[in-house]
Amino acid sequence: MSPVGIVGGGSFGVGLGVAIARNGGEARLWSRTERRAPEGVVATTDLSALTECELIFVCVPSMHVPAVAPEVGAHLDGRHLLVHVSRGLIGDDLQTVSRHLSANTPARRVGCLAGPLNPQVLTEAIPGGGIVGSRFPEVADAVREAIGGPEVRLYETDDVVGVEVASAMVGLLALGAGFCLESKISPAAMAVMMNRGLHEASRVGERLGGEASTFHGMAGAGDLFAAVGGDERAEVRLGRAIARNVDLEQAGREAGAYIEGVSIARRVAAFAERVDMQVPIAAAMASVLDGHTEVETALKALMLR
Amino acid sequence: MAPRFLTKPLRLPRLKPYVPEPDDPAIFWFNSERDDIVREVVRRLGERYAADRRTLEYALNEVAFYEVQRLEGQRDDEAKESIGYWKGLLRRVAKMSDDAKRDALRGISERMARDIAGNFDPRVYKFASHVTPRLLTGVMKPGALPRDLASVGLGAPALDELLTIEGDTELLKRLEKKGTLVYVPTHGSNLDSIAFGYALMRSGLAPVVYGAGKNLFTNPIISFFMHNLGAYRVDRRVRARLYKDALKTYSCVMIERGYHSLFFPGGTRSRSGMVERKLKLGLAGTAVEAFSRNQVFGIDRPVYIVPATINYALVLEAETLIEDHLKATGEARYIIEDDEFSRVDRWVSFFRKLTDTEGACVIRFGRPVDCFGNDIDDDGRSIAPGQKAVDPGSYVRRKGAPTLDPRRDAAYTRELGDTLLDRYERETVLMTTQLVAHVLFRRLVRETPGVDLFGRMRFRGEIRVPHQELLKDIGETRDRAAAIERDGGVKLSRFLRTKSPEGLLERSMRIWDGYHTRVVARHVGPNVVAEDPTLLLYYQNRLIDYAEALAGDEDQGAAREIRLLGVKL
Numbered sequence: 001m002s003p004v005g006i007v008g009g010g011s012f013g014v015g016l017g018v019a020i021a022r023n024g025g026e027a028r029l030w031s032r033t034e035r036r037a038p039e040g041v042v043a044t045t046d047l048s049a050l051t052e053c054e055l056i057f058v059c060v061p062s063m064h065v066p067a068v069a070p071e072v073g074a075h076l077d078g079r080h081l082l083v084h085v086s087r088g089l090i091g092d093d094l095q096t097v098s099r100h101l102s103a104n105t106p107a108r109r110v111g112c113l114a115g116p117l118n119p120q121v122l123t124e125a126i127p128g129g130g131i132v133g134s135r136f137p138e139v140a141d142a143v144r145e146a147i148g149g150p151e152v153r154l155y156e157t158d159d160v161v162g163v164e165v166a167s168a169m170v171g172l173l174a175l176g177a178g179f180c181l182e183s184k185i186s187p188a189a190m191a192v193m194m195n196r197g198l199h200e201a202s203r204v205g206e207r208l209g210g211e212a213s214t215f216h217g218m219a220g221a222g223d224l225f226a227a228v229g230g231d232e233r234a235e236v237r238l239g240r241a242i243a244r245n246v247d248l249e250q251a252g253r254e255a256g257a258y259i260e261g262v263s264i265a266r267r268v269a270a271f272a273e274r275v276d277m278q279v280p281i282a283a284a285m286a287s288v289l290d291g292h293t294e295v296e297t298a299l300k301a302l303m304l305r
Numbered sequence: 306m307a308p309r310f311l312t313k314p315l316r317l318p319r320l321k322p323y324v325p326e327p328d329d330p331a332i333f334w335f336n337s338e339r340d341d342i343v344r345e346v347v348r349r350l351g352e353r354y355a356a357d358r359r360t361l362e363y364a365l366n367e368v369a370f371y372e373v374q375r376l377e378g379q380r381d382d383e384a385k386e387s388i389g390y391w392k393g394l395l396r397r398v399a400k401m402s403d404d405a406k407r408d409a410l411r412g413i414s415e416r417m418a419r420d421i422a423g424n425f426d427p428r429v430y431k432f433a434s435h436v437t438p439r440l441l442t443g444v445m446k447p448g449a450l451p452r453d454l455a456s457v458g459l460g461a462p463a464l465d466e467l468l469t470i471e472g473d474t475e476l477l478k479r480l481e482k483k484g485t486l487v488y489v490p491t492h493g494s495n496l497d498s499i500a501f502g503y504a505l506m507r508s509g510l511a512p513v514v515y516g517a518g519k520n521l522f523t524n525p526i527i528s529f530f531m532h533n534l535g536a537y538r539v540d541r542r543v544r545a546r547l548y549k550d551a552l553k554t555y556s557c558v559m560i561e562r563g564y565h566s567l568f569f570p571g572g573t574r575s576r577s578g579m580v581e582r583k584l585k586l587g588l589a590g591t592a593v594e595a596f597s598r599n600q601v602f603g604i605d606r607p608v609y610i611v612p613a614t615i616n617y618a619l620v621l622e623a624e625t626l627i628e629d630h631l632k633a634t635g636e637a638r639y640i641i642e643d644d645e646f647s648r649v650d651r652w653v654s655f656f657r658k659l660t661d662t663e664g665a666c667v668i669r670f671g672r673p674v675d676c677f678g679n680d681i682d683d684d685g686r687s688i689a690p691g692q693k694a695v696d697p698g699s700y701v702r703r704k705g706a707p708t709l710d711p712r713r714d715a716a717y718t719r720e721l722g723d724t725l726l727d728r729y730e731r732e733t734v735l736m737t738t739q740l741v742a743h744v745l746f747r748r749l750v751r752e753t754p755g756v757d758l759f760g761r762m763r764f765r766g767e768i769r770v771p772h773q774e775l776l777k778d779i780g781e782t783r784d785r786a787a788a789i790e791r792d793g794g795v796k797l798s799r800f801l802r803t804k805s806p807e808g809l810l811e812r813s814m815r816i817w818d819g820y821h822t823r824v825v826a827r828h829v830g831p832n833v834v835a836e837d838p839t840l841l842l843y844y845q846n847r848l849i850d851y852a853e854a855l856a857g858d859e860d861q862g863a864a865r866e867i868r869l870l871g872v873k874l
Contacts, residue, residue, distance in 0.1 A: 077689070135716035137713065
């Protein structure tokens with residue numbers, strides 16, 4: 001088996017490295033700055049070390065993907081399988097990360113790993129699972145071979161766009177879940193918000209070329225259950241902080257991670273306007289995140305709508 | 306004995322065997338390879354369907370069931386001759402021995418493959434390349450005939466003026482020596498395959514094999530040329546999976562063997578007049594499989610996919626197509642057999658109309674890509690994003706070796722579809738009539754706020770625009786279109802780019818007037834009246850994606866509505 005590459009030394013990259021090593025594979029983790037790698041993982045700052053890897057995980061936040069893609073691409077050809085774990089969408093057209101990778105690197109067999117799978121699950125082998133979205137069946141096979149096992153149950157779908165949009169929108173909804181939890185609205189009202197949010201997400205997904213059913217699956221509902229169920233997600237922490245009127249920058253520090261959901265709300269709302277679609281929840285969240293509306297007011301407005 | 310599927314088109318008697326020149330394209334050898342190709346198709350179908358009993362029995366049952374169903378509806382000579390065979394097969398299949406089933410499959414597959422396979426007669430090709438342009442010129446422009454006959458060997462002026470060819474045909478000429486070309490143009494009219502074939506001929510490019518719908522074979526003259534110029538027949542009425550697989554296998558074998566091919570990935574003519582927004586890519590998908598198979602067998606022959614757009618100032622079947630589009634979406638008839646294409650009078654008036662209409666059809670060849678969406682450079686190499694030359698063979702390798710994987714190839718095909726949609730958008734050539742129709746239609750939308758599309762279709766002859774105002778509008782819209790072209794967006798036809806607004810309006814009115822049975826627009830006193838909203842819609846649909854960029858401030862609302870016509874499909 002050829003070594004498995006990882007681009008990006010954040011917690012997800014490291015978690016994948018550990019999972020690969022646990023499965024008996026050789027993991028090569030590239031990051032821009034030198035860092036110590038966990039046992040069984042080879043750390044490198046030289047991208048050419050990835051050429052030998054058939055499967056490469058891309059674990060950088062979506063906003064850094066446009067910068068990293070051509071650099072990584074210079075070492076790739078058609079053999080390589082690229083799988084990213086980002087929860088973001090790129091630019092005003094909401095381009096998915098896998099589309100961006102395939103349009104800006106020689107690799108075409110690309111996919112996305114999503115669902116209720118987090119670094120902790122991977123690192124500590126806590127039972128959990130996820131879903132691989134790719135039009136290419138060999139991508140899911142390769143991911144399963146690299147990290148699948150009794151602790152990591154992996155599903156697959158060829159609706160890669162659906163998985164990526166679901167994953168990004170759940171990030172947004174998890175922020176909303178933080179709002180709801182902090183404002184102490186009733187569980188029933190929160191369920192209404194989450195359910196409507198998921199439905200709204202599926203309509204955005206369909207417009208972008210995904211399938212609505214994907215949003216009921218692991219990448220949509222599955223992931224949201226984990227977030228609401230308390231998997232210590234940064235998005236929920238951030239949502240709670242904002243509902244306490246902490247300013248966005250401070251809240252980001254409190255949540256302790258870069259969160260892609262923040263910029264997505266605004267871009268989803270603008271996109272919907274362009275294609276003549278209603279996205280009340282994304283629009284309300286954009287308004288809150290931009291500081292135009294208070295959380296309480298926004299929730300009330302959504303209930304009265 | 307398995308029954309025949311279609312009637313046999315005419316072939317010329319073969320007096321002496323044709324010996325191809327070494328430089329002739331693969332198709333000149335086709336007739337000597339045909340039996341071999343048919344055998345290969347039958348072998349592969351056997352491999353796929355006879356491997357296990359259940360698949361085999363199911364396939365036989367399915368084909369018999371669908372054929373009985375089709376023939377019972379048809380009640381013609383073909384039905385009389387063949388229905389007994391299929392009914393018998395349906396009765397016997399459960400009791401047949403495995404050997405008998407395999408024999409039946411082989412017989413049916415062979416019949417299908419022989420019916421699909423075309424013919425290539427170099428004599429017909431030479432005849433077509435020398436005589437057809439002159440004949441067509443005669444139909445279109447009788448006055449020019451003596452002049453043409455006097456200038457033998459100088460091509461066909463009238464037809465040459467009618468059709469403009471754009472794009473890097475020199476590159477294509479080099480590539481056709483290095484690999485297999487697969488042309489994938491947009492599809493808006495049944496004339497497309499004829500116009501495209503003629504464009505190849507005039508550019509000095511090799512003839513292509515092409516899967517022509519059975520409805521193209523109903524006209525005996527067209528049928529004769531199609532059949533003898535390498536077209537293979539696609540009978541959309543035959544619904545059995547075995548038949549669809551036979552078609553795909555045939556197409557795949559042809560590409561593997563280096564026959565340049567033509568597919569319309571839109572699957573069917575665009576009903577709305579819009580550039581394709583979804584591709585079917587059924588047969589075009591065999592390009593990827595053919596490339597993979599060659600790689601697995603160690604044959605390193607590139608496949609070059611050539612996107613192209615076919616752009617008409619006047620569309621032969623416009624009225625039927627837009628009507629079909631306006632019927633509830635999803636209920637559109639997939640096969641239209643009674644449209645303008647099958648009516649000789651419409652042909653004659655269409656071509657007569659185009660007399661003196663220079664550049665009425667623009668065929669634009671786009672930059673080729675490989676099966677995996679990479680650009681092709683001047684030496685025929687695949688260039689990945691980042692200007693990196695890549696080996697296209699690497700895309701079909703897994704764990705170090707080239708592999709066959711139908712699901713993977715299907716995925717590549719879908720990706721290729723996305724690439725083509727993007728290319729179509731950039732390579733579309735906007736025609737004068739489309740822009741003028743857009744300006745009039747935009748006015749209609751602006752003056753009927755709150756009315757839906759179907760409501761607007763009833764505003765016949767109610768929208769009047771003062772002549773001078775319209776000219777100003779046309780001029781400004783054209784200037785904005787030119788700006789989009791400069792930014793690398795859509796292309797403009799030469800007329801649209803250079804003529805005065807007055808010239809653009811007059812050209813459009815002249816082209817429409819007298820061909821379409823309904824008046825599209827007319828001068829009434831100092832005004833121009835938008836007479837037929839459906840045809841205006843049809844012609845302007847080609848540029849809806851640019852509606853907002855083409856509109857001035859006062860038209861932005863209308864332009865947004867027009868752009869959304871494309872989004873809400």
